Amino acid sequence: MSINDTKYYLRPFGFIPHSKSSSLLRKNLAIKINETVFTSIELIKKKKARIIRESYTVIDFFEKVLKSNKRLETLVTNLVTKKQNFLNDNKFFKKKKSLIFSILNVTPDSFSDGGDNLKLKDSISSSKKMIDDGADFIDVGGESTRPGADEVHPSDEVLRVLPIIQKLNGKNIKLSLDTRNSSTMELGLLSGVNIINDVSALKNDSKSIEIVKKYDVPIILMHMPGTPKTMMKKNKYKDVVLDVYDFLEERINYCESNGIKRKNIIVDPGIGFGKNFDQNIEILNNLSIFHALNCSLMLGISRKRFISSISKEDDPKMRLGGTISATIFAMMQGIRIHRVHDVKHVNQAIKVFEKLNSK
Numbered sequence: 001m002s003i004n005d006t007k008y009y010l011r012p013f014g015f016i017p018h019s020k021s022s023s024l025l026r027k028n029l030a031i032k033i034n035e036t037v038f039t040s041i042e043l044i045k046k047k048k049a050r051i052i053r054e055s056y057t058v059i060d061f062f063e064k065v066l067k068s069n070k071r072l073e074t075l076v077t078n079l080v081t082k083k084q085n086f087l088n089d090n091k092f093f094k095k096k097k098s099l100i101f102s103i104l105n106v107t108p109d110s111f112s113d114g115g116d117n118l119k120l121k122d123s124i125s126s127s128k129k130m131i132d133d134g135a136d137f138i139d140v141g142g143e144s145t146r147p148g149a150d151e152v153h154p155s156d157e158v159l160r161v162l163p164i165i166q167k168l169n170g171k172n173i174k175l176s177l178d179t180r181n182s183s184t185m186e187l188g189l190l191s192g193v194n195i196i197n198d199v200s201a202l203k204n205d206s207k208s209i210e211i212v213k214k215y216d217v218p219i220i221l222m223h224m225p226g227t228p229k230t231m232m233k234k235n236k237y238k239d240v241v242l243d244v245y246d247f248l249e250e251r252i253n254y255c256e257s258n259g260i261k262r263k264n265i266i267v268d269p270g271i272g273f274g275k276n277f278d279q280n281i282e283i284l285n286n287l288s289i290f291h292a293l294n295c296s297l298m299l300g301i302s303r304k305r306f307i308s309s310i311s312k313e314d315d316p317k318m319r320l321g322g323t324i325s326a327t328i329f330a331m332m333q334g335i336r337i338h339r340v341h342d343v344k345h346v347n348q349a350i351k352v353f354e355k356l357n358s359k
Helices: 022-026 058-068 070-080 120-133 154-169 182-190 208-215 240-257 277-284 287-293 305-311 320-331 343-356
Strands: 006-016 031-033 036-047 050-057 099-105 137-141 175-178 195-198 219-222 265-268 296-299 337-340
Touching: 006 070, 006 240, 006 287, 022 036, 031 070, 036 058, 036 287, 050 058, 058 070, 070 287, 099 120, 099 343, 120 137, 120 154, 120 343, 137 154, 137 195, 154 175, 154 182, 175 182, 182 195, 182 208, 195 208, 208 240, 219 240, 240 265, 240 277, 240 287, 277 305, 277 320, 287 296, 305 320, 320 337, 320 343, 337 343
Parallel strands: 099 137, 099 337, 137 175, 175 195, 195 219, 219 265, 265 296, 296 337
Antiparallel strands: 006 036, 031 036, 036 050
């Protein structure tokens, strides 16, 4: 929110388990955002090149800061209002607090599983296992978006993804399509895709916004500077967290101005996409700031390189421990939608965390 050339941001922090939260919530000593409870709020003020950060307990923020600055009320409302989105309207969140999007790359060159699912029988087998292991959606991708990856022509992408989409649609499996191209989006949607996941946040193809609007489907908007080929040369930020926030806010506004319902918008800060190690860690430490965008949040940290930078594990398939650790850390900041490779183990970790965090 920008007021008199000063832009404001709110980041809740100070996670506490539900078993400790009831009395604090009753006394207004904590706030609840979806299923996560926090005891403190960071107020961030950005005016040109100057950034000021101030931390408050929840009660001090509401009784002192908000009362003396009513102009922050809209931002506070966005933060604490229960997010209304497509996930609240279907069977998933009625029984589940978290959702898992399982990654199915039908590519020869993806960073972790390239070549594993090129054959149709292998991709079908992998998908069935993912569903059995607890995946809510299969996220099908036909173009590698790893750093430095070459662009894939939409016609080649379609030839990769359409057969598996058609097969899985016949098995009543919910599908997400990871694509930057409008033609691939439309053919996928006609073949049974439920959600579009665009790493370019609809910037790659000017026709994509019309496809999303035409079929009235949820869209995942991810932050990535440039393209997969150029993104690691474009990771220049004044403040990576605020710059990513501003980008996602602009894309949300773009979608709404073109007739896309906010409840159909999911945002993803794009860990590993045009961010170095320090920038990834900074975003992960500040994930809860994105709740003020008033959209559902997705996070894709599965097997990412930042885990290797910490643990010195070069093989992406051996980064499960780091993936689980980062997933639980994200859940403590209120992230509820997870894009992962190792469904069974991450699902188990989520279930245990949710049980330990229950009343």
